[in-house]
Amino acid sequence: MQIEMAYGQKGMMLDVPAGIETTIIRRKPLPVPDDPARVIEMVLANPISAAPLSEAARGAKTACILICDITRPVPNRLFLRPVIEQLTAAGVPLSGITVLVATGLHRPNLDDELAELVGDRWVLENVTCVNHYAREDADHVMLGTTPGRGVPVGIDKRFVEADIRIATGLVEPHFMAGYSGGRKVIAPGVAHHSTIRTFHSARFMEDPAASSCNLDNNPLHEEQLEIVRMLGGTIYGLNTVLDEHRNLIFASFGEIIESHMAAVDFVRDSIEVRVPRKFGLVVTSAAGYPLDRTYYQTVKGMVTPIDILAEGGTLMIVSECGEGIGSEEFRAAQQRLVTLGPDAFLKTLLKKDFADIDEWQTEMQLKPMRLGTIVLVAPELSEQDRAVTGVECHDDLNTAVRLVLARTGLRELAVVPEGPYVVPFYEAAE
Structure with missing residues (x-):
């Protein structure tokens, strides 16, 4: 099964392996005015x-x-x-x-x-x-x-x-x-x-x-x-x-x-989509251009689907990141996260009345990190920038999906092609 993911201005194709049960989560279509x-x-x-x-x-x-x-x-x-x-x-x-x-x-x-x-x-x-x-x-x-x-x-x-x-x-x-x-x-x-x-x-x-x-x-x-x-x-x-x-x-x-x-x-x-189960693997995007120009903005796409991510699961996000990591202040916050670890980093934030500029985005990244593993597919992101993301990085989306499926033994996944513009919420079936 092929699914087009929002990525840059051209998109990126996800090729789901045969035999993998796939749930695609999209917004409910609404009519487009003629004029x-x-x-x-x-x-x-x-x-x-x-x-x-x-x-x-x-x-x-x-x-x-x-x-x-x-x-x-x-x-x-x-x-x-x-x-x-x-x-x-x-x-x-x-x-x-x-x-x-x-x-x-x-x-x-x-x-x-x-x-x-x-x-x-x-x-x-x-x-x-x-x-x-x-x-x-x-x-x-x-x-x-x-x-x-x-x-x-x-x-x-x-x-x-x-x-x-x-x-x-x-x-x-x-x-x-x-x-x-x-x-x-x-x-x-x-x-x-x-x-x-x-x-x-x-x-x-x-x-x-x-x-x-x-x-x-x-x-x-x-x-x-x-x-x-x-x-x-x-x-x-x-x-x-x-x-x-x-x-x-x-x-x-x-x-x-x-x-x-x-x-x-x-x-x-x-755009609020009710989903009757949680998943061990959720594949999403950073919404494509212009939102996915930096890793800073990519964090939004990591947070919005976490309600359907099973504890200990993997959240995979594809993002162009053509402008790199983001501001120097954000880079510094990410470096502190990598150096201190999530728990110690959060403790430093709780002591402040004024947040350091852009460190709040790093704080938001902690939310999916508490649940499971984050995998970033950003082929344009440099090695220097990857080192401060604090997440697992790959160049190729389909290779990354196959790797996660192989190491977890999962036979199903959820896909949110439009990223943070669609928000799935877990709601148990009656």
Whole structure:
């Protein structure tokens, strides 16, 4: 049996040996609209729990539109110009409009990559398109601390001070915050490093509720909502949902919290997949381009299927990792993991109020490591980078599958071709 796995921009074929029982876990298909531009037009005309943008923008002089960074395949080309045209029709000058890339603590997206991200030459040529830099103190307004957990809140002043504020993004499963998009594009998207490092500390990450597809009592989600409330006023959200072929299948627009929940409610039944058993071998992906460009982002694909991984089992993930390991801070965290071991590494995290930058991704890697063995298939990853992954590495997917089957004696496996965009949950058959 051949199964195409998400890998880079071209995919990779998994050839399951004959006689191996294979369970393929995919999202439930949803209809694809014939005219995605019309979808955007309709949601802009019918905002959820907010005034039409054409009304809200009257008299406004400035607007800030947040977009996700290059790690998310958001179809910005579909909606940025229509949104900007609505703003200018209401009297907002082009010179007062900023498209701000919500990088969080990721690297900036510049030059050709920025052009790819924005996806519309007209937008690049007519409004300011810039990156957020979380470590630049002067770029932020400090708003105090959240009432519940005391998170220090700093947000990019270009967003805080704009007359019209719009956060755009992709609603998909997120292995810490439950679902991406909406409030998450603000924090961590355009938050100060102290904000990000606080709610990515171990006291948040080790909370069982900080998990894929869960918003109930999720500490990250709750703090993100608090930050939205602290900002005050109306913040708009434009949310998109894509299918596994990156077609737009849904969009919502309106008040940021309500419009985000509309997108979450739409997509839940499709991507949360109930599975009646656990498996000794789960083969998955890091979701392909652009998410699988680094090992840092690959960790997401290791975490999302662990509910169906049997204790002591093997989780195998394929990822291009064409940009290598990720940031130098992440490399340092991974090196500490390899040197100290998982238990000692976690103990160092539990002592901190502020997480070191990017070490939270290493902490998330501990979750599948507690269950079993991780096998990484990343033929483009260098030996130097492999040495700090802390996992078993291979060049060829099919060779790696055969090796695991041979050493475990397993005659069945589960395959999640789309990686972290689909989340399987174990639910015992009645």
